[in-house]
Amino acid sequence: MESSAQGCTSVEAGAQQFDAKEEPKTGLAVDIGAQGIPGLRVVSGKGEMMLFSRDQSDIPQLLKDMLLNYRPDAVVQPSTAEAIVAILGYAERRDLKVVPRGISSSPFGGAVPVDGGIVIDLSSMNGIINVDPSQKRATVLAGARWSDIDHELGKSGLRLITSPSSKFSTVGGWIAGGGIGIGSLGGGHLSENVLTVKVANPKGVRTYVKGEEDFRRLFGSEGQLGVIVEATMMVKTKDPSSKPHLIVLQELKDAIDLAISLKRLDPIPEDLIYFSPNKMAYSNDLLHLDILPQGHALLVTSSNEASEKAIVSLMASKGVTEAGEHLARLLSHDRYFPMKLRRIGPGMLGAEVLTPTAKLEDMLAKAEELCEAFALDPLLEVHFLQGKDSLMLCYYPTDQGNQMLYALDAVKSMIVTASLVDMGARPYSLGIWNNSFVDSLPEEEMTGMSRSKKRMDPSQMFNSGKYFKLKGRTFGIPSMLLTPMVAGNGLKIMSSMSSTLSPFLRAATAVAKRTMGPKSRDPLKELADQCAMCGACVAVCPAYNLIGDERVTARGKLVTARTLIDGGKISEEHAQRTFLCMRCKACEQVCQSKLGLMDAYDDLESRLEKRYKRDAKEIEAFVKFAESSDIYEELIDKGLVLGSPKNGMGGERDV
């Protein structure tokens, strides 16, 4: 894939070639393009660049205006480690900042270019280098998606030990981000399953091996230490006896007690989650069914035959009965769609903290209490882990169409986090959102991180303006508001005064709901607001896989829709890009917010057609090009959406 200065992306596949109209490069892109770095696509259109100014978290416009002005100076898509080293060298020489980015599914702004600079989009580096069934190991590039790896492993009867529920996200992104996900109870933190990680810096690529200090620091480093380019991880054999079980109890205490007993089983279960009654109720609503039992639920998944036996006999000894296996499987499948809640808002906010398991009951009670005070309707989840901590999630729907309300709800989420941190929890990831809680991290972790940062990124080029110090480019002072000193203390005060504060927040919320909501809602805008920007639709999109421009994906199209409806301008080329689509519905199948995308595209296209023309020839050429390409053929053969039922991704058959 190469772009030329003439303003068109030319891609080749098989005998066919396709030239999509592309905006001429401007600004830094011109200079980077002139470097002629092989294996590097330089994004040129402003519209395409726009997609790289945010991640899954959509910061309320109010806060954005007040605090920060994010815009990358350039975006590049490398397809080789050499290209990454070359662009890093270039950035170092020009003293430019660099932000590594996976599929930007993390919700805390970790991949947001708060300090401008070059965003390195790793999603084209998605190769699976090697699967070694005898050693049970897999080596993959940083942009590989967990679902693709699992698919490949499946061919040898293997599977991942652990993965984020965002299986569409990248390996590099999860190493740099969370590391806690599905299978964490049995398999441990991701860092325990990875053997080596290759990291690029301006000097070259260095391999970090398990056991080194800097190796462990890479996990959760949020792009501070370099660009992860490759990793080798352990995998395991598929075990058909592994099964989910659903147990619903009426008392929170009973549920937690049972969870602790389950956690102590030998062999340890693969996965154990607590769902609050509200979460169960929401799940029923979202399924448009009334089949999930209500109460405090535990979803436990056995890891093998022995573990299965252990779980069953524990339940027998405690005299608890489980719900039907189909319900357990339904909820278990639903774990891959945690963002369905967004449809209710439209929008969703929340807090994610690591909390000592011993304090769980108090933490859950506190979260409930605060939310009630703030007129929020939260759903709570706890993911049990090895060791003394558990991961607690507190989410509630918000209305993204009402910026005032959204901003208020965002503040509330910070107060909730602050209160929990105050009780001894720590935020799961920092990003921008939780920057004010940096201080809550254990001392030795912070100093260790600083040491690694000095060693690995002496010129301070990686993902600057976060973690250690948050910085807004335009106003240094407002961004101070999110620093631990200012916001941290402010929030601490607010949380301690929450009882006094809550009537005020409640009143403000009521006013916001009544007066600040949009007068009439444009259905397309509403749908676009429901998009989580999670990126699940990116990896599966054949159009994107063919031309590498995110504007053709669902989230790209919805950003275009929003821009258009909000009166923003897009270029002619940008408009034409929107039409490049195979109408394959893969995006709709995987959409985390379960959006009706096909109708939305038709709507969007008819609006675009009124202002720009529809280039029927280009569309036809694109379809022909896709049909003749091996990439497309391969995607279709896989069934487009991995993890979907064999021979097709399901979906309703309407005949």
Add this chain to the structure above:
Amino acid sequence: MYERYHIHQEVTAPRFRPVPKFIIQRAGNCINCGKCERNCVYGVHMRRDDDPRRMADPLSQFCKDCFRCIAGCPQRALTISVGAEFTSLGSGGWTPQRVTTVWNESETGKVPVFGAGYRGMFSGPGYDAMWTDMSEIVRPTRDGIHGREHISTNVLICRNPPFLEFGPKGELLTPMAESIDLPVPFVFDLAALKESTKGIMQGLDQAAKELHTLLMVPVDKVEAYGMDLSSGRVVPIVGDDAGNEVSKMPEQVRFIELSDANRLKERVKAVRAARGGMIVGTRVKADAELESRLVDIACEADVIHVLFDEEGRESGGRYARDALRSYHKVLVKAGIRDEVTIIAGGGIAAAEQVPKSIICGTDVVSLDDALMVSLGCRMCHSCKGECPADLANAPSEYVKGRVVNMANAWRDQLLEVLGAMGIKEVRRLRGETGRAIFQEDAERDSFAGIFRGDVIG
């Protein structure tokens, strides 16, 4: 100069959407991947003209049931079923399959292609209980008709003398009668068509001209149909006053048919008196008595045109397959089979029935309902009410195109059969029952030793 017989055919689209046999449905989980478009060589699956990113609705009428698209769909989104409208087509010997086959032949002029193998009943009533010998070739359809250019499908309509007399110098003494050489062994019988507008008749006349075959027309209708006796294509059907009628006919008329065999001797005599050398045929209804009268009729008429009913049976119910073999035997026994020409009509509903009929003993086959089906007729149980094929308004150009196409497809199939048998002339096939397997014989051969003979009917 040698000129090879060639039928000029042109694709002639149906006037109404043809009834598809198979209904292909594409379910909502289709991902518009386009695989079916590439898999189907018959053009059932296409992308939409107005938006090539989406698939258009399948054009089921072109589907040949090959299952390729079904098997190749990554989404299992395709379903194939036999349509209800299809199964309600036709009546009697005209099965839905036969009706649509004739439609396809009439549209394309080509040998029909059937999809996923041959299924189900391998035998049935009438001609379906016999199978032609295809020992010389394995896959006629696949190998095409190449190399069959020199197979002759010509037949003669004439009276042959029982023997030839030669003079001392070897010169032929026997006077040779008139004969008509047809390049195809079928003629069009227009005496009782379901619809007989001038448009249709004109079209049939043009088709006969293209094919160099004949049309049997009641003499009083010739003018109304806009036909011309001097074209030489029309075989007038005359009634009681045969001699008088014939005397008024132009010399191009070389063959007439008497409407029935009443007072046969007398009428034939009158015709011969009016015009020596005229080939005189007689139409006879296939009934229970025919077989016993046959030798007498053959002594008078040059051509016997046997009329079976719509389902190809004698009025007593015996199928042409059996009746024709008996007639043939009777005439052979009387030593006069070669003196007369036998034309058999009624109930011919498929190309393969032409050679089968010939094997059973006929020389020429006459077509009637098949001509209507070619035009889009559905062979409904009753022809009352509104005609779904609107036959009354079929324009003559259309009629010609369709009928010529059907004739071409039928001739090509005849060539395939002859090629498969290794026979070079269709005339050699007449009465060659050894060239076919009859169901009852096959069953006797296979099972007689196993079951008691009376078990098998």
